[in-house]
Amino acid sequence: MRAMVLNTPRTPLRETDLPVPAVGPEQVLVKVHACGVCRTDLHVVDGELTEPKLPLVPGHEIVGTVAAKGERVERLPLGQRVGVPWLGFTCGVCLYCRAGRENLCATARFTGYQIDGGYAEYTAADQRYCFPLPEGYTDAEAAPLLCAGLIGYRSLVMAGDGRRLGIYGFGAAAHIIAQVARHQGREVYAFTRAGDVEAQRFARELGAAWAGDSEARPPDELDAAILFAPVGSLVPRALAAVARGGTVVCAGIHMSDIPAFPYHLLWGERTVRSVANLTRRDGDEFLALAPQVPVRTTVEPFPLAQANEALSRLRSGRIRGAAVLVTDAATAA
Numbered sequence: 001m002r003a004m005v006l007n008t009p010r011t012p013l014r015e016t017d018l019p020v021p022a023v024g025p026e027q028v029l030v031k032v033h034a035c036g037v038c039r040t041d042l043h044v045v046d047g048e049l050t051e052p053k054l055p056l057v058p059g060h061e062i063v064g065t066v067a068a069k070g071e072r073v074e075r076l077p078l079g080q081r082v083g084v085p086w087l088g089f090t091c092g093v094c095l096y097c098r099a100g101r102e103n104l105c106a107t108a109r110f111t112g113y114q115i116d117g118g119y120a121e122y123t124a125a126d127q128r129y130c131f132p133l134p135e136g137y138t139d140a141e142a143a144p145l146l147c148a149g150l151i152g153y154r155s156l157v158m159a160g161d162g163r164r165l166g167i168y169g170f171g172a173a174a175h176i177i178a179q180v181a182r183h184q185g186r187e188v189y190a191f192t193r194a195g196d197v198e199a200q201r202f203a204r205e206l207g208a209a210w211a212g213d214s215e216a217r218p219p220d221e222l223d224a225a226i227l228f229a230p231v232g233s234l235v236p237r238a239l240a241a242v243a244r245g246g247t248v249v250c251a252g253i254h255m256s257d258i259p260a261f262p263y264h265l266l267w268g269e270r271t272v273r274s275v276a277n278l279t280r281r282d283g284d285e286f287l288a289l290a291p292q293v294p295v296r297t298t299v300e301p302f303p304l305a306q307a308n309e310a311l312s313r314l315r316s317g318r319i320r321g322a323a324v325l326v327t328d329a330a331t332a333a
């Protein structure tokens with residue numbers, strides 16, 4: 001099979017011919033139709049996340065169909081369309097796993113990081129971490145639901161239910177979560193890179209009440225803010241924009257250092273917190289909610305072989321919505 005492989009961080013992925021993966025008893029072989037390109041992939045390729053398996057097939061927003069299965073797989077029939085997310089394995093027995101917080105399991109393993117992912121024509125996935133996908137989305141449209149959507153949704157829940165929601169960084173996750181927030185009756189305030197009028201227009205099209213530069217002060221105090229941009233200097237900015245009692249959620253897996261800031265920005269029972277990974281429950285909840293909103297994803301498709309181009313466009317902020325790699329198997333409907 002064809003795969004795009006990371007051999008050494010900070011070097012381009014190389015198109016490689018690999019054997020189709022063999023499946024274990026609890027695994028399914030997924031024929032990959034589409035795989036979203038997530039900012040986390042960039043952090044892996046750029047060496048900011050330092051513990052990938054190598055060589056590695058990146059990609060953790062996988063949409064495909066079950067092409068073969070291990071002997072203990074019962075819940076997924078052959079041909080079933082499934083999504084494979086970032087969370088690829090948990091121990092099931094530690095205190096976190098037993099308390100419904102498997103996202104914090106110390107021995108969790110992640111797709112496209114410690115497990116080969118979806119930048120390939122096939123991937124093997126543990127059936128317990130695969131999601132059946134809602135109808136009404138093409139393969140490419142469904143891909144960004146699996147991380148931008150799922151972890152974005154977890155971030156939205158962690159932000160609390162305040163009405164005025166700030167979103168810093170208007171990429172794949174933001175364009176999905178803005179729709180969910182509007183559906184919940186909230187006002188969305190979108191913050192983009194300075195001068196990125198295209199992203200600001202996109203945010204307004206998706207119902208943002210206000211869109212402007214991340215340096216700007218919004219016209220109203222926010223109840224909460226979610227940082228999808230991996231920029232630590234935005235933390236004090238967001239704290240300055242939220243009202244007393246407000247929450248600032250750092251949604252990314254990696255962020256540049258947060259600069260020192262005066263205590264009065266945190267005073268007034270403001271909270272700063274991170275969101276780590278996802279639970280399967282987040283996935284079940286969000287994938288049931290998405291078609292009800294309904295969330296519409298905006299995607300820029302790239303052929304699998306152009307993964308490096310997709311990554312570099314994402315790195316420089318030149319993607320509208322989400323970048324998605326598609327294989328010949330991708331369906332249009």
Ligand SMILES: [Zn+2]
Nearest residue numbers: 091094097105
């Ligand atoms: Zn565990």
Ligand SMILES: [Zn+2]
Nearest residue numbers: 038040147148
């Ligand atoms: Zn991701």
